[in-house]
Amino acid sequence: MATISSLGIGSGLDLNGLLDQLRSAERQKLQPIAQQKAQQEAKISAYGRLKAGVDKLQSAAQSLNDTALYQKLTASVQGDGMSASASDKASPGRYDVTVTSIATAGTLATTRVDSLETGLTDAGATLDLAFGDGSTHQVALDAGSTLEDIRDAINADEAAGVDASIINDGAGYRLVLSSRETGVDAGITGMTFAGLSTGVTLGEDAATARAGKDASLTINGIDITSATNTVEEAIQGVTLTLTPEAEGNTLSLTVARDKGSVKEAVNKWVAAYNELQSTIGRMIKPGVDGASSGELIGDRTVRTLESRMVRDLTSSVPGGDYTQLSDLGIALNKEGRLEVDEETLDAAIADSPASVASFFAGESDETGMAGQFSATLEQILDDKGMIGNAIEGAESRVESLNDRYTRMEASVERTIERYRKQFSQLDGMIAQMNQTSSYLIQQFDMMNAQLGRNNR
Template sequence: MAGLSSPGIGSGLDVTGIVTGLVQSEQAPFESRIASQEQTATSKITAFGSLVSAVSAFEDAAKKLNDATNFELNKISPTSNEFFSTSVTSEAAPSSFKVEVVSIAQGQKITSGAYADDDTVGSGTMSLTVNGSTLDLTLDGTETLRDLKDKINEAEGNPGITASIVTDNDGQHLVFTSDDIGLDNAITIAVTDDDGNDADALGLSKFAFSGTDTADMLQTQEPKDAEILIDNFLRVTQSSNLFTDAIEGVSINVKKANDVGDNNAITVSQDTSAVGEALAEFASSYNTFLETSVSLGRVNSESQIVGKLVGESLLRSLTSQVKNILSGSESNGGLSLAALGITTTREGLLDVDETVLKSGVDNNFEGVKNLFVGDDSIMGKLTETLEGYTGGDGLIQVKINSYKTTLDRLDEERANFAEKMTALENRLFSQFNAMDLLVGQLNSTGSYLTAQLDSLPGVVKQN
């Protein structure tokens, strides 16, 4: 008898349903176990991720207080007034000075005589010099004032001069302006006139200038250096309006000259506010860390909420180490966080008394620095401890990596199990199909025998 083309057609059984049910009965406990383990691993990864974020922010705040440069910041007063603006670096020593702005540096302007729009300027060679650099221009006698302006401005070897045309009631004037300020950038113009006379005030000779006004070239703005007088005694002169080397660590940008004999005081002092702000930031980041660790490791019997890291020894160890370090005090003088107005609440959080903190920092700045700066300080020990938990090789990341490995293993188990279930399904179908075929054959044989018996003489068929 030929094989059956549809499972169950021979026996009348739902072979497909039976096989599917048997396979699912094998899969169900496996999937339940795998899903539970995956959920646990994923939950742990998320929880440790939250923890490492809080710890990293806390570590950054501790490092900031452990950095000596944050205790070497200065402030300066005033930062700006009518006569100058100031800035200060950590190189400056706390001190006060009187500063008089004697003069402001400025560039030079030289203005030519008047020309009509189509007047030519003459022929020959014009040499323009600024601070040792010279530009030589050759003119053929066809150039107008505008042409000369363009030749100067567009020349590759321009030594630092901008030419402009200004028109007044008399006509057009060519204005030569030095690009940089200060006496060193004064402009000199020498000419070699094709008429053979460089001093006849005709042709190109009209543009000659060597620092003294002529009938055709007037200095409309003299070049000046900037000059300041410090403490009515020390005189500093330079071509720039920004003084960076007069007082070590202090920059003074002059804006306006004082009246003769007048001056303004500047004061450099330690900037203790930055340390106070860093301490407040530290307390805030610690509180975030503690709240995160408590939330992750707590069992709330009332709400039946269980922290995702309950039972994790790493969490208990980290919290314990941090609390032990913060409860310590600096050996020289016994200064502690509590003495600076940073105390612990009943919930274990840090509370900052701004008044006590400011007073403690202002009155014992060196003591505060010693408490926080250095490998053996509170912040030094804390930073070293936290570094062991954060980073690519930290204990928290090791935990995260172990749970990621668990997820990879579970994926591999699921793939292997899927192959086993496929093989089981194929085997069951094969077995049930064979049975179905046999039952079909037996049913067919039975029907045949029944028909033959029914056709025998003397056989009475009973309905």
């Protein structure tokens, strides 16, 4: 059988071109399937974006449903040199904090040595350190250790309790020890070398001793000491952090309800809802002036989602001073977006924080408005929920369309193969007819020539 490249040689017809046209015409049957598949894939993508928006909204609703949000406290300081933070164990109140001194680390230096190259120790040498709490620590030193080697041995010892460095005082070199922690107890108070090389005199220089100090302050007239500048639990649930600028100052500390966190959580939830509505709006927008319509126009999943959310937003929450979102200045506008009356919301948070907490969080996970709203979205987001089922259905349709496309494509190829065989037969027939025609013409020409000779 002749191949496509040889079609038309025998007949002189453009059978290859005609076969290509027939192929294009047959493949038009695939376009509706491809379009349906593209629509379903677009739906899957849209469902994914919808799910992401619902997930973000549920996360914001869960934050509003957390009772800890309404128990948060904030600590503010007036004055320089101190910062403060409050945990949920703190209580609202005002405090005057007078800082006499901050906590410092103890320091102590050795007598000087002339050179950093000189070996200072014999085998078995040690350095004994003493601290303000009466504890001691021994650092082992290698034979022939220089001042730098001694420094490195101290710094490599995690239990030494001090950091070591070297200072050149202009006449020689000194080893300087600084306590790793502040406070009287952790402060370095003495050091003694044992096993020094013959002729080496190295020891502590008492004149350089600077004892570690505890922070000293008063809170509402009550004396407080702290080994560190992070003063914890002097006020229950409150942590104070002191810096040198605080010394000699009286600062005002206020611990109060964190109204800003509640409002921030409300606004975050409102923004997530409005963002989801914008996403849905694009998905269900009808095509106008040639523009394509949204991927989920007329989709039942979207309609159900919107109706359930509106139901929760407009339902009453019994048992509290606030029973409707509108009581807090939050309402749906004509476009289906949430709007916040900042003045009304601020007043509610400031005047009735417990009522605001009761409205959003309730007494259990699903009794408040935010809890009910979050539970609704959780059902929708479940693997077997509306969105999951919609995605699964669309994926199943894509798989079915893929099968149809494959079968149709195979049918098209079989049809083209049949045309190819028919064209090959046609090409052969026309070629044979052309040969017969040429032979007959040749015979007629010979007969005419013979008759002409006979008539002379």
